[in-house]
Amino acid sequence: MAYDVAAVRARFPALDEGAAHFDGPGGSQVPDLVAEAVAGALRAAVSNRGAGTAAERRADGIVTEARRAMADLLGGTPGGIVFGRSMTQLTYDMARALAKEWRPGDEVVVTTLDHDANIRPWVQTAEAHGVTVRRADFDPESGELDVAAIAGLLTGRTRLVAVTAASNLLGTRPDIPAIAERVHEAGALLYVDGVHLTPHSPVDIGRLGADFYACSPYKFLGPHLGVLAADPGLLETVHPDKLLPASDAVPERFELGTLPYELLAGTTAAVDFLAGLVPGEGNRRERLAGSMAALEEHENALLDRLDAGLAETAGVTSYGAASRRRTPTTLFSVDHVRSADAYLFLAERGVNAPAGNFYALECSRRLGLGDTGALRAGIAPYTDESDVDRLLKGIRELIGTPNRQA
């Protein structure tokens, strides 16, 4: 079934403000259904989770439903879905919990392609435990992170490899199943940052071979929180610090304090919305597979249009457009114009394409873009051809402007 972008756009109240949004990799806009689910949870009687009162049962039901929804989206098990404030917080927490079993001389591997949220928690935790950090480097020319770059660093002391499923700066999608095979042969765990992949592709954490898979609903049309998925059996072996009276059950032992029930209700709604992007049959997981495949096709067509437009615009430099597989995300700059100025120039024309390193700091530096970074344009489920054309028109206007400042 064809992807009807006009019907999708009609569900996003924020689009009425008129901007062309290329800021999705920073955080997506939200459909009406999600906003209503959040408000609905706040309007109804909700208490702490329990079975005694209707308010307790409602809270419990919201959590159960949200775990089911995330398990459907990621191909996981509801009992292995952990909610937290953000991917960053969940990753720091998991690093500290795993490190209880690390010994001086053990090793962890991070990559220069990753967002800092999948580098710094491992680096700082490793430092605190006398653990050695090894860095796998991507190729700044192609934007690719080869399996060999990671495989070459694995030793008998490697405890964990942290790698992104998709770069939020370049869109590069490393070959995670192949990496997982090598990491598991070495007897290490694989922690995959799925924040930038999840909004753009069907996900199956089993097929990826991820021991841990972290993502953030606010990047895939949902509310601001984070999710960590793992096998419940693996989570049973990890013992985070927790309050004495708090549950020691999995996954609750990883969820410090009271969960944001209204945001969980919104997360379920976001997954339901994604499952219904195109009409489909079957259970939610099956409908998600169809919807996400249709979305990927829609977004790739727009990425091709954008890439082609940028390529034929003299004065634009694109970075590390990974030749193999890539999310619909493009990093570029306009010659002789500071990216921060280009961003403001576009913003004045209702085109939201921010500039920066987007916390992929090591990646930005490796690309030769320092801490300043460049302009990033991300395609989202609500992006259409006219958005892409507005962005290209804005860039061409900027290039044609004598004093090329905002």
Ligand SMILES: Cc1ncc(COP(=O)(O)O)c(C=O)c1O
């Ligand atoms: C690839 C990637 N990883 C991690 C993060 C951090 O996510 P959170 O804001 O949920 O901590 C982001 C946020 O931009 C991201 O793009």
